[in-house]
Amino acid sequence: MTTEHQEQEKSYDSGDSTLKFVTRQDDITLDDDPDTLRAEMSCGHAVTPQSLTAWCRSLLDQGQYDFRCPALKDGTVQKCEARWSYQEVRKLAVLTATEQQHFEETMAALAAAEYCEFKTCPGCQSYVEREDMSNLCVLCTVCTAEKQRCFQFCWQCLQSWTGPAPRSDRCDSDGCTSRDLQLLQSCPSTTLPQVENAGACPSIRACPTCGLLLEHDRSGCKNLLCQRCKVEFCFLCLKLTPICLKSSSYYLPCSNGVACRQTSIPAWNRN
Ligand SMILES: [Zn+2]
Ligand SMILES: [Zn+2]
Ligand SMILES: [Zn+2]
Ligand SMILES: [Zn+2]
Ligand SMILES: [Zn+2]
Structure with missing residues (x-):
């Protein structure tokens, strides 16, 4: 099965109550087939998994990992340009495992080259x-x-x-x-309410890929996408998300438990 073929098959789960479904036209392709299930992005524009995947993939192909809405604002020739997070794109584009890997590797490579x-x-x-x-x-x-x-x-x-x-x-x-090291050592402990029985962890972590200090906002799953290197990691065990997920899941404690407070800041290896 080719990638194109898989994309044809992607569709929304009409029972997903976290999505807002609409019947009006697709704001990216302007397709208005009434039998297609479309969902609203955070900016209010309507997409399908296919149109969103294709648009974001074309941005990545141009070296752009800032995902922005290309739709026109109602009744104007001005583009919406709202920024979508990768998590939002991943969810509403219903990215397959292969697509996720392609997106994440390309975003990380672009961020590293730019930094x-x-x-x-x-x-x-x-x-x-x-x-x-x-x-x-x-x-x-x-x-x-x-x-x-x-x-x-x-x-x-x-x-x-x-x-x-x-x-x-x-x-x-x-x-x-190092102010950063002091913060890692002295920040208060916290818990992630959505991950049951995970125990306490430091409220600040250094990204294991690039060393940027990050705080978890305590909503959502245990993983964080680093805003600098664009690599996602687990805030609890500090492994990269795909590695943690091999023996755990987004809302379950990690198989190796919570990683200790960090005593050094990882240096970003850009090669
Ligand atoms: Zn928009
Ligand atoms: Zn000098
Ligand atoms: Zn010095
Ligand atoms: Zn990072
Ligand atoms: Zn983990």
Whole structure:
């Protein structure tokens, strides 16, 4: 069976009370076959699994992972442009397992390619990009050329580098500590009410893929889609969602229980 064929087969479960079904035309394709079940997106525009899948797939093909509504606002030539979350797209496009994998891998690759981190060099105030995300010791090429000796500074405390390198936690300057690490260590515990018997977990987690600090809003399932790297992970066991789901489900405790408080921040490996 080809992917196209599977897409033909996708349809909504008419008994799903979390969706709002409508009979008016599809706002993406303008198809108005009265026998097709369509659902409303959060912006109010009507789609089918096929039209939504095709539109979002075409966005990904153009290198775009910000899913925005292409429909025209009522009676105008202005586009709606409302932003849909990936979770919303996944649900209303009824993405198959193969499609989910394609979407998630493409989104993660696009986010990684786009990401770069800049800070101001304490020596010359020019913007420096960090190449090795696991090393706080960064060389400024401008200062090095000017001073005719190697000038390195600390990405965390923004003072000139002291002590051995490479290091990922701190330099030897007094007061060089990671605010993020302190937060991970000292944030209060919380529970996820929708996951029964899961127990307590820290209220802040560092994304296991890119290290961004994230908080769970305590609604919905235990998984979070990281807004920076676009990789979804389990807030309880800190494994990537597909791995956690192999031996658990969205609303059940994880097979390995809740992961301990993190003691280091993962560096984003973009390769
Ligand atoms: Zn819309
Ligand atoms: Zn500099
Ligand atoms: Zn430092
Ligand atoms: Zn991330
Ligand atoms: Zn898990």
